[in-house]
Amino acid sequence: MNGISKTIVFLAVLVSVLFPTSTWAETSKLLDCSISSAVNCSSYIYLRNVTEPINSVPSRLKISALDISPFNVHDYLAKIPCSCSDNFTFSYRVNYTVQPSNVGLVLQEISDKYFSHTAWTVNQSRILDLGDKVELALGCGCPIPGWKSIISYVVTDDDTLFEITPKFHSNLDAIVKLNNIQDKRVIMSDWVYFIPYHQEKHHRRARGIVIKVSVSLAGTILLLFLLIIPFYYSCRRRGSSLTQSSTYIDNEEAQYWGEQRKQEQNLDQGLSALTNLTYEEIIQMKGYCERSYKIGQGSFGKVYRGNLKEKDVAIKKIRRTSKDSKRLVENEVGLLHGKEHKNLVNLIAWCVEEHTFYLVYEYVNGCTLDEYLRENSSIPSLSWKQCLKVIASIAEGVEFLHLSKIIHVDIKPQNIMLDIRTNEVKIIDFGFSRHVDWEGTHKTTERITGTRGYWSPEYCFNHNLSYKHDIYSFGIVVLEVITGQRHVDNARGSSQFHIPDYLLYMIANNRFEQALDERLKGDCRNESDLMNALAVTELALKCAEKDKEERPDMGYVVRELCLMREKSIDIESSEMDR
Template identity: 25%
Template sequence: MNLSHVLLLSIWIFFSFCLFSPVILSRPDSTVSSISVPGLSLEGKKPISFSQFSAQMEAQSPGMPVVVVQHQDLNKRILIALIVASSLLGGILLFLLFFCLCRQKKLKKPNLETKENIDAVNTTSNRSSDRFSSLRMAGRKGSIAVIEYQFLEAATNNFQESNILGECGQGRLYRGSFDETFLAAIKRLDGGGQDVDREFENELKLLSKVQHPNIINLLGYSIHGRTKLLVYEMMQNGSLENQLHGHSGGSVLTWPLRLKIAVDIARGLEYLHEHCSPPVIHRDLKSSNILLDSSFNAKLSDFGLAVFSGTTQNKPVKLSGTLSYVAPEYLLDGKLTDKSDVYSFGVILLELLMGRKAAEKVSPSQCQSIVTWAMPQLTDRAKLPKIVDPAIKDQMDLKHLYQVAAVAVLCVQPEPSYRPLITDVLHSLIPLLPVEHGGSLRIA
């Protein structure tokens, strides 16, 4: 029975009670409709009052009882019945009104877990099959799924060490196997704290809005107590850092592949700097945050420290990131602009050219940056071929080497105003990249 039926039933009960209550309440008392007294005739007489009539009755028939109809008692009972019925109906109506208000409030009250999510986030079903479908669809449509912690725990075999892909900022990155064909990378942030919470919310907020072929795709997330997890698409070839400085020593990365990776990074940065509103500064661009898929397409990842450029104007920004990639003006004065990302890109470009790490130890207590080591030799055409990574030394045209080296020199200039925009960098590199790798160079 719905609410309208209850209201109609209540009103019907009220009016029925009002109509029949006088009859019911008056039944115990006999009502005298006419009085016949022997010897008494009222014909031809004037109307007499009740007291006169009573006196006559006593005079003519001493000792005979007089029957009196108490109409006032009947009126009182009717009035009481009406008051009781009105009160009853009023109570029913107040109860129904209170019930309706509570129901509407309950329906409008937002779910707390959904409120914590970024606008436009898609939730998943409780069943494992539905959760998996939502996760797979997230990769296709660019949506973000809310995933149960137990589902991720099972995918990583309770976060076993054998599934660790690497360290990442405030946590670890795990391999998640959801079935035989679908894999994902799961970043686990433990311990809570302001830094962890801020980075988690920052990355979730930014990646829920950003969609680009050269920016990592966020599939879903989960919150379990103080543990927060982010689920990304799987990048089969790991990070650029591992490919350059891992066991292979960069031998897998040919010169065309390295140049393609540089162009991919530049395209991702151009999207952040030129096509996002407001523009985004990555702030933690480094080779370990450049991930490679099965075809060595490069994607920017780890946006926990990213900021919008409008929030950094005319005020110093707290230093964050890896020192060997940090621009001098940001390191010394806290000035952060899009040119700070260009400096970090220049360091990565030097890594691709030289095959050396961004910072290497020269003594137990001292490290030397690749910029300090390479700068005196980058502008010397006689020395430049000698410092190129031996793995690619014979794979590149010297003319192209000089051009790429010139771009790298401009990117790592100490003065930000001397550095080019990332768009100019991209336009300088695309003509050097073969067409089959996404460039414009046609090789005969």
């Protein structure tokens, strides 16, 4: 690792320690001052989906209205003064006065709401009052050799480097080098990336937008005609050879997309061969979807209730809208096919059509754990004994996955179903799950999304997955079950923002009983129940350790929970005998 990389890593760790809430430093790669010969410069921030009046943005950023320019219909570039004021990283400091609509927010919410996630908090997060003046630092960068300026850009779920590069007329290798990216195919959603940029090309683009608004219809048609001719001949030249592809996408990228197309073709063939439904069953299954027996909806499709082979089933209908949806289906079928466990939802059948995937699962009569915790379900309150059974069942399901060399990746309350009859749980949604090697590790080769707060720290920093990632997520879920609170909550204050910090604080101050879910306080009526709940909490805190080496494996967790359940049953039996 070179000096620059060491400095970047040091600063990332330093800032994450200083600002324990979700700060800009946790979702970006800090840009070291030493990589540029300039100390002061003009930089850009990419403002996405601006819905407020654009004339309000300059006053908030403390810049001129002339420094805001359109990038496309809804997005803008804001030109800001950038400097190496702290001798470590580039930034632009902004003082913001809290308005009536901001009262009750914390600093990071101000950053996310008004500065497109590109700012980090200079002071510790706290609840804001009207008129408070807060200081924010906007991440920026001065140019590197060969480029005029730098754009601070927040990555979305749909972004790839191969799409970002031509969008800004940039260069893939320059982006990779500037952001110290290890794999061109891997970028993190919500992270700030720095894009080398020639503003002259943007000015031409901005003028083009103005022209399209102001010129007459005839002039617009003529302009488009003049643009189409060179584009047509360019496409013909481009199609003649892969080596003559776009100047913004190199041969390696073209080869990558070629491999992706082959994989998609293989996916269709492979899943079609595995489909185990008759024609009549497919028609029946599609009929349930068309009659709108909808019971839920996820990020990639809708879920309907039906009946197949005399069994109640849940049918997930997924539109083939992107490469991601195809990969998720392939992944879920490949991982679940032939695997059955009482705490995993059973995949019964699947079907592939030209524009749609259908995945058929056993029907779970209940709600998600998230719905139960937020008091939005019809399930009555669980006793402590039932909660302990739920926690143990989740652990047994995760242990089975790990024994099958699978990392779930996205363990969270929304992906855990509660059966209303048995209080058993079913883990669902395996689209992001991954097979691992015999050591239980997996280096990501593509962007994997999930829910922040349930991610393990090592995955956030270096994209490495292991069994310990699921164990961390499991620990956070257990703490939510015990407290009934969300994994992150601004109302608890910056020092207790994340639920492990909150529980550690309450235990240290002999207030553990106060931290229990209101539905459990009455049930944990004796000292033995309370000590049992405390023991489970301490086990969950071990699972949620920041250092993955300090976390136990899931086999140990299951054994400990079984012992705790047995002890709880013995105590209950002895009390009944009295």
